[in-house]
Amino acid sequence: MGLSQRHRRIAPLALLGVVGIALAGCGAPGAPSGGDESGGGGDTVTIYGTIVDSEAELLQESWKDWADENGITIKYEGSQDFETQLGTRAQGGNPPDIAIFPQPGLFADFASRDFLKPAPEEVEKNANEYWTEDWVNYGTVDGTFYGAPLMANVKGWIWYSPAKFAEWGVEIPTTLDEMSTLTQTIQSKIGGPAWCVGFESGTATGWPGTDWIEDYVLREAGPDVYDQWVAHEVPFTDPQIKAAFDAVGATILDPANVNAGFGEVRSINSTAFGDVAPALAEGACALTHQASFLSGFFPEGTTIAEDGDVWAFMLPGKTADDKAVTGAGEIVGAFSDSEATQKVLAYLSSPEWANSRVSLGGVTSANNGLDPDNAQDPILQETIKILQDEDTTFRFDASDLMPGAVGAGSFWKGMVDWVNGTATDDVLKQIETGWPSS
Template sequence: MGLSQRSRRLVPLAFLGVAGVALAGCGAPGAPGGGGGDGGGDSNTVTIYGTIVDDEAKLLQQSWKDWAEENDITIKYEGSQDFETQLGTRAQGGNPPDIAIFPQPGLLADFASRDYLKPAPAAVEANAKEYWTEDWVKYGTVGDTFYGAPLMANVKGWIWYSPAKFKEWGVEVPTTLDELNTLTATIQSKTGTAPWCAGFESGTATGWPGTDWIEDYVLRTSGTEVYDNWVAGDVPFTDPAIKGAFDSVGEILLNPSYVNAGFGDVRSINSTAFGDVAPKVASGECALTHQASFLSGFYPEGTNIAEDGDVWAFMLPGKTADETTVTGGGEIVGAFSDSEATQKVLEYLSSPEWANSRVSLGGVTSANNGLDPENAKDPILQETIKILQDPDTTFRFDGSDLMPGAVGAGTFWKGMVDWVNGASTDDVLTQIQTGWPSS
């Protein structure tokens, strides 16, 4: 799968605000939900629309092929990189798909708040409550109504490294943030080169990898209450807790002695594509990089990803060794139709049977606790599934995906770029905060 497709689905999407504007322009709120106009009147045909394209879209369709044939249901999938805008246009025109795979909870809430979406069937809600944590169920709930079950998921905050190099340097995986800072200094002193590499470049979405850094540090240094209030806009970016996270990240990313291994100076972070750091880690030129589980797809062919292999990863630690908070992303499935066939498809997509079918095809994970981790061929994805299924894990959705699009996919991304380019932290935080709606 190409870089643009992977970044499109698995990182914050740029157009949440655009979709909201399109919907707001359709007239009075509360426009009636569509009936899935693409079905052409065939009660056994269900249309699904999402951001998943190319090879990954083929795997998605393969995942439900046998089930659909057994149940005499035709599923027509369409993937688009202009999903957010087009979905709004189709909903306004009374021609929505039967089902949409939403890459952001906020986008699902936007459609639900305008009465475009149908509440999830009881069987889907039962599956969600049985096979997902309360946090995940909440992401598909708007007000007191449950609209959609999760589909796939990823865990962010992995620190990728070379086990062979760690052995050569006589260093170990850190268990706290302080130990991570000590590890960074130790590697720099032993090698005389920058330990870290980072890439923020991602086309029109440049800057998003930086938001992941900040989100991870806010969660780990200030806890879930501050994180949740920050995402909701009740804790501003200018708050000392958020500035503290920037300062902590800056000790690494703004330190010319610590970055940007294999690429250049601090500012080269903004011109380095996020996936391009993977080969540098595999070759040993870069000792450490921070990226989600999907980075495994960017290593050169033949790279052995294993605890004793060419590359491996550990989860960004917290202030203490026993912390189990993580950030991540995923999709929520919502429906514009309540036809019988649509409800059957929704129930299947929320089941462990579908999760095991899709994960066994490779490249993705799910937070469904009925999923067998062994079905994931990639060992990092197996570890990711274990984290997602662990009842002691506290999961928080990617903060920028939950914020209004003008912030999460706007001023926050731009602010990270400006920050790396040398703007002061105070100025950057003030600038990011301007993206929040005034009311």
């Protein structure tokens, strides 16, 4: 499954060739996708990525007509072992023409080692015209632009039942303080916990907790502190990071608040992150926090709409005017500067490709040339509008930007220990020890 729809998370690497892969929000690993037989001859361009199974089929369908028209055969290979294999192939002199990177940190690692070619002029032009400065920066390494973004998603959605909100006489909050008041009001109405929360995800258990913390660091401490935290200029033990833990803990560590439909606070670690969707749809809980891909986990027949069975609003900020969000996506980098490769890169950075892929369903893009109406899912349409809003402050998922030993290691483990009752200060010290010494 692709990153955008099912939040496929892969641990960033500190060094090429280091083995380390983690999945979150995915089902059982699928077989790597075969090549796309677009075109009837001429030039061939190979693309390697983490997108597999049905999403890989949609990816290949998205460029097939264009490739046929341009006489280019695009052969795509998707792998669950992307990082290890890409590092091995690059070092062995046998890389693909193009790679779709699931994290900017990994992308920057390859660029800084001179494996990637600077992006063609047309790609840079498209990026500057159709993407915000935040996104362009993720494709820029040491002042050189190497690649444009591809797909994107937004996290921090709070899912709820519109009918229940109407029954309880409550409204969507516009600030974090109002969010806390909403929790208390709902609990007074139902006489029990309002929230259901799930951190379980196999070997990646704990990752949903990192998303909670990232959302609160960005909203409470601001984007500059968020960036400093990612760069380790602000450690986990900093009071500003502890404040985010305290704010999240006030919701998910309070037995009065969780875990509706599943048990006590510690049941968070044994509750699969996707299982909160049917619990919400069935009315077992009133609120849950998860990215837009949660829409794929609701029971068949669930209407996801503002007046439907379930809907979602973005976790608010400190004030009603705050528009800071976290999310994820992919960056496209090239190991080849062949003419055919440059044509493919230009197409993938264009609104034409974005509209083609999004119209097939299941994903979003931050390309501002994308028509939101092409998204079939109303939450995805809302996601696109947020991504395209010039006033939106976007920050990439922090744990995906941190070294793998932290972002997919001590951070995940720390969230599990925290839920199990380990004191916040001890958890913060434990997570901090995951940072590489150099």
